[in-house]
Amino acid sequence: MRNLTEENLTDIVLQKINSDDPRSQEILTKLVKHLHAFIKDLEPTEEEWFKAIDFLTRTGQKCDDKRQEFILLSDVLGVSMLVDAINHRTQQDATETTVTGPFHAPAMNMEMGDNIARGKEVETGEPALFRGKILDPEGKPLKGATIDVWQSNDDGFYDIQDSSQPEMNLRGIFTTDESGEFWFKSIKPSPYPVPTDGPVGEVLRASGRHPMRPAHIHFWIEAEGYQTLITHIFVEGDEYLDSDAVFGVKESLILDFPLNESKEDMDKYGFKSSFYDVEYDFKLVKK
Amino acid sequence: MRNLTEENLTDIVLQKINSDDPRSQEILTKLVKHLHAFIKDLEPTEEEWFKAIDFLTRTGQKCDDKRQEFILLSDVLGVSMLVDAINHRTQQDATETTVTGPFHAPAMNMEMGDNIARGKEVETGEPALFRGKILDPEGKPLKGATIDVWQSNDDGFYDIQDSSQPEMNLRGIFTTDESGEFWFKSIKPSPYPVPTDGPVGEVLRASGRHPMRPAHIHFWIEAEGYQTLITHIFVEGDEYLDSDAVFGVKESLILDFPLNESKEDMDKYGFKSSFYDVEYDFKLVKK
Structure with missing residues (x-):
């Protein structure tokens, strides 16, 4: 040797x-x-090799308990969606998966109907109801499924990026009963840029790419005996649906956000005004 | 999209x-x-992808001003030597290059004849003289060449790994005069393990590989108008010459370490006892 x-x-x-x-x-x-x-x-030249070492080092050092720059790098290079595609080949008519992204964080357990929005966006955001069912492959409701949801505020920032938000804002974990149903209040998501103040920003700028993600809300759903489902719901009509910085959009996950102006429903769900009424049934795959 | x-x-x-x-x-x-x-x-499974993200993150976070775990990773995967080989194809009879490694650090300017060993290894190590010339491709001596040398102590640790050593121990920068000659005192290098308490140790253990490097001293030589030469001198007979953890050994860089027992030379170079007398002429390549 x-x-x-x-x-x-x-x-x-x-x-x-x-x-x-x-x-x-x-x-x-x-x-x-x-x-x-x-x-x-x-x-590579030796100078380029040194730059690569430095880039990887800075990417690792940008990570902390609230930021995961290597996940973001994997996301913007299309690696996360490739791993996702490889691991979810036999979905049939189950809900499609997409990237976890770098913004998942611990959340509180909540009751159905609770509002995950607890910051200034309660006033400034556009109210929305998310509701639907967690189903097995035959369409049977799943009891005891946990639904971990997270989204950014109306300015496009997650709580862990923005110290002005309450802790665990716009996050929540819900558990289904035998009806398999879920419903919770929040705001309509906004498009936002992935963080560009770190090494991943350099990659996007060097590629001539914008950092925007189309508006979405994340779901991480677990039920015993079923594969974990990590996905988003996107907003139909968003200008970034065809140029998502992390390549995460799937047609089946884009939903209309119809406005519900029924006084009866406002009272039933606890809204003071009309609200976007978003209904989606998630179908899980057996392990 | x-x-x-x-x-x-x-x-x-x-x-x-x-x-x-x-x-x-x-x-x-x-x-x-x-x-x-x-x-x-x-x-990869999604779990393996998460492990890879975690591995890269920990590798970045292991780096500080005294440790470069990504360079070490590049070294043990053979990437550093590959980049070295690609960048030094037209060497002809110039001195061969090898990896920089993760242990280069700032050093003091010294006078020819100085001892770069200033710790307990002055007593416990085996004294050695390194001498030779810095030459151009035609064998002409180069004036004003800087020779930055660094090595580990007789226990196999660099100063930046070992707080018991004086700062900048076993390092030094020498500058040639018109003779192109250099000579300095130190100790005979020892084989040592690359650090295995970080993520790179996991790679070596998972590969069933030992972490040892054969004994060597590093040289980083610069002269105006010439390509920077980064290389080692290895010790003939070392048991790890054929299984270097970073794949850095080249036959032309392995030298005999003959013992010089001449009283006259001991007096001339300032040794109290016989010493290893290592002579090598470095030949640089024009830019």
């Missing part, structure tokens, strides 16, 4: 991988093969 | 890259192509 060259180096590194675990062996082998193929194809 | 699938996602991400700069366009395009090819080949 002396006198390594461009020709023999990859094979010699591969020969050194002797894992006890077959999957680790496969991961490490494919990592080295593709990484070396990338380097041989690109032929 | 809706309904992205395994089949169309890579092309859609590639279409979004519109850089003003041709090299940035090439880097981003090849990055996305190879990264997506890796994901498609490996088909």
Whole structure:
């Protein structure tokens, strides 16, 4: 193992991988093969290599308990959606999945009908009701399903990006009863830019890409015996539906947000004015 | 850009890259192509993707002003030596290059003959003299070349890993006069493990690889009008020459360390006992 060259180096590194675990062996082998193929194809200068080291270092150091810059990098490079597509091939008519994104965070357990909006957006945002059912593949309601929802405020910021919001604002966890039904109050989501003040912003600018995501609300649904469903609901008509910075849009997840002006429904759900009434049934896949 | 699938996602991400700069366009395009090819080949589970995000994050967060875990990762995966090989193809009979490694740090300017060892290794280490010339491609001595050297102590630790050592221990920067000659005192280097208490240690353990590097001393040589030369000198006979954890060994850089027992030379160079007398002429390449 002396006198390594461009020709023999990859094979010699591969020969050194002797894992006890077959999957680790496969991961490490494919990592080295593709990484070396990338380097041989690109032929980086030493200065470019130093810049890459620095970029990766700064990306790691931008992460903290409220920010995950490596997830955001994976998102804007289309890697997250590729992993998502690979892992959800046999969905049939189940609800489609999309990226988790970097903004999931702990939330409070809530009662059906609660308002997840607890900041100034209660006044400034446009009120919305989200309701529907959690169903099994045959359309049977699922009891005890947990629905973890999160969204940004009307200015496009999540609570963990914005210290002016109450803690755990615009987040909540709901649990279904035997009806499988859920309903909660919030505001209509707004489009927003992914954070561009870190290394991922450099990638977007270097690519000539905008950082915008179309308006959406996140759902993370779990039910015993079923595959975890991580998805969004998007707003029909949003100007960024065809240029999402993280490639997350799927046609089946774009919903109309019809305005409900019924006085009876306002009273029933506790709205002071008309509200967007968004109904969607989530269909899970058996494990 | 809706309904992205395994089949169309890579092309859609590639279409979004519109850089003003041709090299940035090439880097981003090849990055996305190879990264997506890796994901498609490996088909990671979502749990494996989360582990990869966590691994990269921890690697970035392990870095500080004294530790560079991403350089170490590049080193143990053979990437650093591959970049080195690609960037030094036309060396002819110039001194061969090898990895910088993660342990370069600022050092003091010194006078020829100074001892870079200033810790307990002055007593416990085996004294060594390093001497030779800095030459141009025709063998002409180079004046004003700076020679930045660094090595670990006899326990295998660099000063920046070991708070018991004096600051800037076993480092020094020397500048040649018109003779092109250099000479300085130190100790014979020892083999040592690369740090395994961070994410890179996980990669080595998962690969069933040892973390050892054969004994060596680093040289970073600069002279106006010449390419920077970053290299090591290795010790002939070291047990790790054929299994260097970072793949850095080149035959031409392995030197005998003959013992000089001449009383006259001990007096001349300021040794109290016999010493390893290591002579090597470095040949630089024109820019």
